[in-house]
Amino acid sequence: MRKKTIGFIVVLSLAVIASFSFGQDLLIKNGTILTVTKGTLPKGDILIIGGFIKQIGENIEPPEGIKVLDASGKYVIPGIIDSHTHIALTVVNESAVTISSEVKMRDVLNAEDNSIFTALSGGVTMVHTMHGSGNPIGGENIVLKMKWGKTSEEMIVHEAYRTLKFALGENPKQANRFAMTAPRYPQTRMGVNAIIRREFLKAKDYMEQWDRYLKAKKSKKLAKNLIPPRKDLRLEALVDMLRGKMVARCHAYRADEALEFINLSKEFGFKIVCFEHASEAFKIAKELAEENIGISIFLDNWAYKVEASEGIAYNAAYCTKNGVLVSINSDSSERVRRLFNDAAKTMKYGDLSKEEALKLVTINPAIQLGVEKIVGSLEIGKHGDIAIFNEHPLSAYTRCDKTIIEGEVYFDRAQYLKEREEMEKKKKEKEKKKVGGKK
């Protein structure tokens, strides 16, 4: 009897494992492999089994029946990670209020957003899609893999840190809006900090109330007349920050407002993982490195606002050389397909090496998002998230030809060209018919 039940359990669990399919099998052959963390293989293969990288080397024997992708003459890099976007969302800002920490971008995903395809066409396999910067405290962001064609649930990366969007400076204080009938508090940077402090003070009180209640509930003496405090979703999110369950990603351009926010974080004990945009990070590179706070920035997009008027192109390279973890982001459904071009500029503005430049859009954003164990470089055991380029990815003449996630090809330029050719053929035939009909 026992053997039967054990046997049954084994068969059942095997069935469960088999049904839980994660990724596909793929063998990429003969490409120049830029692993990012473990050097370059001038001519090598990558074997992906069940979505995981199983082997990297030369002349790998293809297992039977596996799909083979010839990458001769091409460059194979880890899928690019964009750590600041607003794509795949139905809406970006909760603009009616200043504090909206209760909202979650996870609730407004749109898996049919064309921008997902745009991202894939630029070699991007993973994005951190965020609430907008209209509020001092925005909402909870989410990390997605660009699995075009799949459901929104399948795109969510559960391994990533939970992050809450904060914003400082001109956007939350609505500095660049036309005259409003009723200006919304706060309209200055000091107001922005005051309102963030206010919410954290409220959250602290709320947290203490709940801690007291839970403690009292356990003690049997007062249990009878005990009433729980009212659950407040807005403050719950901030309590998660205080308890370390969620980290801050803060939109800040100026050096001084970043330093002030660091003070705030120390006042309440929450963690800042990254400053977004941080045009003036180079001014406080040492401070950021000491606090172990990274930056997620544009390379050279500047001078469109006063707070971005001192954003120099050397920012990324200089901060990198001074020990800050730097990633380059797009914050745009157009720029998302040119991240590798931006990374290349750090070779001119700051003399980063090719290897250092490539890290800015691969392993660095992975570390910032807390997913460096599964993506960000080509290493055995990581996910088979890969982008293939026809020239070196840091050349201005390069083009992404294939984008692969967990061993499955999600973007194939050759396929796209074929489809376009067929569409044009059909169009021409339609027009011929029209003309023929008229005659």
Place this chain on the structure above:
Amino acid sequence: MKTQKKFIFVFLLLAFFGLTISSSARVGPTYAIINCKIFPVSGPPVENGVIVIRDGLIESLGPLEKISIPEDAEVIKADGMFAYPGLIDAHTNVFLEVKKEEPQRPTGIPMQIQGQETKHHPELEAFNLLKPKKSTLENLHKIGITTVLVVPEKGIYAGQSVLLNLNGEKAEPMLIKNSFALHINFSTARGAYPSSLMGTVALLKQSFLDTEYYSSYKSRFSRFSKGLKRPEYDPFLEALIPFVVEKKPVVFNCANLEDIKRALRVIKEFKLNGYLTGANEAWKVASLLIKAKVPLLVSLDFKPPFTSLYANRGKELKEKAEKEIYPANASNLHEQGIKFALTSHGVKKTSDILKNIQKAIKAGLPKEEALKALTIIPAQFLGVDDILGSLEPGKIANIILTSEEIFEEKAKVQRVFVDGFSFEIKQPPKGVKKASLSIGGKWRATVSGPMGEMEMTVEIEQERNQISGTISSDFGQWEISDGLLSENKLTFTISATIMGESMDMAFTGTAEKDSIEGTISFMDGSAELKATKIPDAFY
């Protein structure tokens, strides 16, 4: 002595019942519909069938041999027509007065106050907004709809729906069930909180949490009030208690597949008695729906939602999706074994409802399933399947008689019974031609007759050659019905109320692009009408 007491007792009992019976609604007629093919939905079709209707209910039905026709029944010869249960449309907005909503802009809101000023109205009852119109009634009867769930439209908490039996022009006799469900839209408050979809989701969760908290606090207080601060009355939360705590139905309006997911998550988290409506992309999340087992009201609107791939890749693809892909929603759901009702939600023109049912059938939905989705299934979802949804003795006599099998191209509804009252569908008179022009819009009319000259404004709605609308004057608003525009010959009936007296007046005349001329005839005479078109305002 004992028998005397008994007699008095029985007498009083009868008198009591007699009183109650006599104080109920008007007594319906008795009919026997003979020589029809009956499709009861709850059983196999009956050839050469007879249906006996008495006082609003089906008394008996069956083949001619088995049914005895009562003496007091008025015999209606169906001449081989087909008899079906009256169709139930489980999501409409008919009879609702559309008020222009003021955009909510926070003018002069003092600083430091966040936009919490939004007024939600979950307590709003659709029944209180009803303004039944004869022409709408006739249009619905024409396509066989006898029962409707009228749903309030605007707002995140739109309000509570009402189930009506389309038996006339007054709201009270139509009422079957009031406050059937709370209806929720995934919309926003535009300019006030929540102004974004994620804010709306957060608001729903917070409202439900607060309702549970409020309700448990209240019940706690009612048990031990000493030493406990009394709960502050909150009408908003009060209105939500029946739905969140007592689990009355909550219907989520889902414009796209992500809305369906959002709704299912909320329903699960708060263990609501949840329903989904709209859901024209439901087939895309069939596996989730199978698991969730939530009643599904599927709209016959085939337009791809704005979030969809099909809506953002050019006009051609969008039109293709509307023609080919979305009409197959219902048949896909059926193949997956998912139970659903069909509704007209989102379909602008009444005539399109039937067209879209036919499209859904053409796309693969079996005809019998379409019929079920408009009869017994909505009856079950609405909790009225003991009295509606099929032709069975004891159920309400909502019956439609069609010239061909229902939903066929040429099938026309000839007669409709609602609550046992007969409504003959006016067929367009023979020799009626297509309208040669469009006269929809606003007209300024002068009527000159025995009472002198009067100014009136005429608002005309035109659907092909059917005309309806209203005439507004110092006397009030009168309805235009039975209107027909045959080429340029215009005829219609005006249902006027003058000094408390209601009378019907007939108009005959001709219409040109910018002018209408003709004669209004009434009991004691006639008057001349001349109207000129008021140009459409520029928006």
Place this chain on the structure above:
Amino acid sequence: MSKKLVLYITILVLCTSFILAQDKGPQFIAIKGATIIPVVGEDIAEGTILLKDGLIEAVGKNINIPEGAIVFNAKGLFAYPGMIDSLCSLGLQEISSVRGSVDSRETGRINPQVKSVEALRPDSMHIPISRANGITAAIVAPSGGLIAGQSSLIRLTGWTSQEMIIKSPVAMHINLPTIARPRFRRTTTTPQEEASKQIKELKELFNKARFYLKRKQAAKKNMLLSKPEFDEQLEFLLPVVNGELPVMISVHGEKDILDAIKLVKEEKLKAIFFGVSEGWKVADDIKKSGIPVVFGSLYAMPPKWEDGYDSLYRNPAVLQKAGVKIAFSSQSASLAKDLPYHAAKAAAFGLDKKEALKGVTINPAQIFSVDDILGSLEKGKVANIVLADGDILEQGTHIKYVFIDGKETDLFTRYEELLEKYKKKH
């Protein structure tokens, strides 16, 4: 006697100091040892460029270097002609969200009288940054409205706008509608209708201008005839209708391009097209018309999803292969330095690399009729030379020296200024 001596000595001193005080650069400069990419003609490995008084005197492998020439060691470097930006707003805006610093767009629809060079700010922080990336000349143009105004070709060095002007005006700018994206625009007329409306409007204006000129001329001849009342718009359109001043027409939709070609033909205008997002659909028609094309920033999404994700990227290659003369522009002030990367992006999607380089050098020079002095490293042209450690269309390349008019220019920009300042902090 002493008085005469004093006079002679004074004159001598004055003359010498006068000669010494001349701010003239040395007469000959020889740039030696670079790999020369002249754009017109074959590349020369380890060649020499000889400059004389700001012009190119000779380019070749073994050039005779005259005595007294300053020798510039360019071994290991690559020499290119300075790049030309065919449309930008350099000097017209500093911080785009601050109105006080933006002068690129005048209010109103019809402004042919407006000259962008009169708003040019020579001290703009964006100009050195663009220059430091190898761009030596640019068309600075006004934007907005139907007729935006006149642009000028400037050199990216100089203390005043007068010092910067190479050719002014260089074109009149006309803007036909772009392709509206369906969701967020709700115009009562479709963009196609609008374009034909506006073309009609232009024809009427041009017609009026011609008659205006005729009346003026007639009044000149005959004292008895009255002059027409001064009309600013028509006055400044006269060079356009005469064919003297080229028009740069911004046009995007397929049908609009064909309509614009018709307009140019009928009105006998000298024209350049700008943008032409759907140009690849009507490449042969554009070729037949002989109208050259300047592309806007390639950093934009395709206007119609159905045209493919790369429709703007492959547009230049399709047009160039059909025989159209093409040029690139940055269409920016703060990102003007990215001009070469737009060209490279087009090369990534089918354009020949040499053609891409031509699109930022000789082609714009020809399009704006300044190819006698700019656009390539050839004898007689102005010595606008860039020395870099690699391909100037590559993002990783370092630009080492930039010569404009034979003089080495300052490559210390706002970027370096802030960097140096904060290096001192740490």
